[in-house]
Amino acid sequence: MSSLKSCKKVELHLHLEGAASPQLVRDICKSNFTQIPEIFDKAGNYKWQNFDQFLSIYEIVTNLFLEEKNFEALIRHVLDKQVKENVLYSEIFLGPHLWSDTPSNRWERFLEIASKAAGEYKNKYGIHTYFIIVCIRHLGPEKALEASIFASKAKSYNVVGFGMAGDEKKFNNLDFMESFNFARNSGLGITTHAGEICGAKSVDEAIQLGVTRIGHGVRASESEETITKLTKKNILLEICPGSNIAMGLYSSLEDHPINFLLNKNLPISISTDDPPFFSTTLSKEYEGLHNAFGWGIEIFSEINKRSLEFAFCDAKLKEKLIQQL
Numbered sequence: 001m002s003s004l005k006s007c008k009k010v011e012l013h014l015h016l017e018g019a020a021s022p023q024l025v026r027d028i029c030k031s032n033f034t035q036i037p038e039i040f041d042k043a044g045n046y047k048w049q050n051f052d053q054f055l056s057i058y059e060i061v062t063n064l065f066l067e068e069k070n071f072e073a074l075i076r077h078v079l080d081k082q083v084k085e086n087v088l089y090s091e092i093f094l095g096p097h098l099w100s101d102t103p104s105n106r107w108e109r110f111l112e113i114a115s116k117a118a119g120e121y122k123n124k125y126g127i128h129t130y131f132i133i134v135c136i137r138h139l140g141p142e143k144a145l146e147a148s149i150f151a152s153k154a155k156s157y158n159v160v161g162f163g164m165a166g167d168e169k170k171f172n173n174l175d176f177m178e179s180f181n182f183a184r185n186s187g188l189g190i191t192t193h194a195g196e197i198c199g200a201k202s203v204d205e206a207i208q209l210g211v212t213r214i215g216h217g218v219r220a221s222e223s224e225e226t227i228t229k230l231t232k233k234n235i236l237l238e239i240c241p242g243s244n245i246a247m248g249l250y251s252s253l254e255d256h257p258i259n260f261l262l263n264k265n266l267p268i269s270i271s272t273d274d275p276p277f278f279s280t281t282l283s284k285e286y287e288g289l290h291n292a293f294g295w296g297i298e299i300f301s302e303i304n305k306r307s308l309e310f311a312f313c314d315a316k317l318k319e320k321l322i323q324q325l
């Protein structure tokens with residue numbers, strides 16, 4: 001369906017470095033005269049087999065973009081892709097601890113570069129891009145608080161939220177309560193990854209953090225009780241079907257619980273997470289969902305409107321953009 005490619009989209013769950021295509025990585029290595037790391041298969045795609053390998057390649061990729069000019073090339077690369085996918089509004093995860101272990105001038109400088117590029121693309125293409133600062137879960141609660149404090153001071157750089165990414169198996173969501181409270185009290189939206197690698201219990205913990213959205217959260221489908229809690233609290237699940245399948249959570253879209261969760265009337269959004277790592281794009285996700293469940297343009301439009309209702313930008317902008325969907 002060509003209308004799926006051309007329909008306007010909202011994306012709430014996208015990691016900046018995770019959106020770097022293998023070609024961009026190779027180009028950056030060439031222009032920096034650095035050796036191309038051994039992270040690709042014979043076809044030139046990222047080569048990983050499990051979550052731990054994925055995380056270590058992610059780190060290698062991130063380290064290639066630590067110079068300002070490379071970081072700028074990355075953000076422009078990602079925004080170019082968003083334009084191609086007809087994204088109207090997106091929120092992109094930025095993890096400053098991936099840029100330096102402790103808060104440094106680079107954190108603010110990179111945000112300045114990112115928000116300036118977002119402003120340019122808004123003027124040129126009418127796409128609206130905002131940022132969510134994420135702490136890296138496996139680095140622990142103290143680092144998380146550093147990221148949360150930084151996020152609270154970065155609103156002038158299009159930062160609208162605070163979240164948590166990283167290894168779901170390390171620590172407990174509730175260990176990060178202080179960081180999430182701090183971010184929420186400073187007026188930021190909050191979201192966390194849960195219910196992806198770990199089961200429904202991790203979603204229950206995320207709910208206790210007071211989030212209004214959960215990254216993935218699909219394993220809530222394993223517990224009626226958890227689904228009821230999500231419904232009562234009106235929490236949106238940022239679902240990334242291609243990512244879940246590539247990670248081996250489900251063998252195919254037909255086995256994925258997205259349709260089940262939608263039928264439970266839970267608010268959901270559709271995103272790509274780290275698209276080149278999972279050989280996906282937003283259009284591919286839409287196409288797949290259309291083929292697997294017969295979803296048409298009306299359903300996608302409803303999902304996108306609902307996603308905007310849960311976006312972390314201000315209410316006025318949401319209202320304006322909902323009219324455009």
Ligand SMILES: [Zn+2]
Nearest residue numbers: 165193215273
């Ligand atoms: Zn993610």
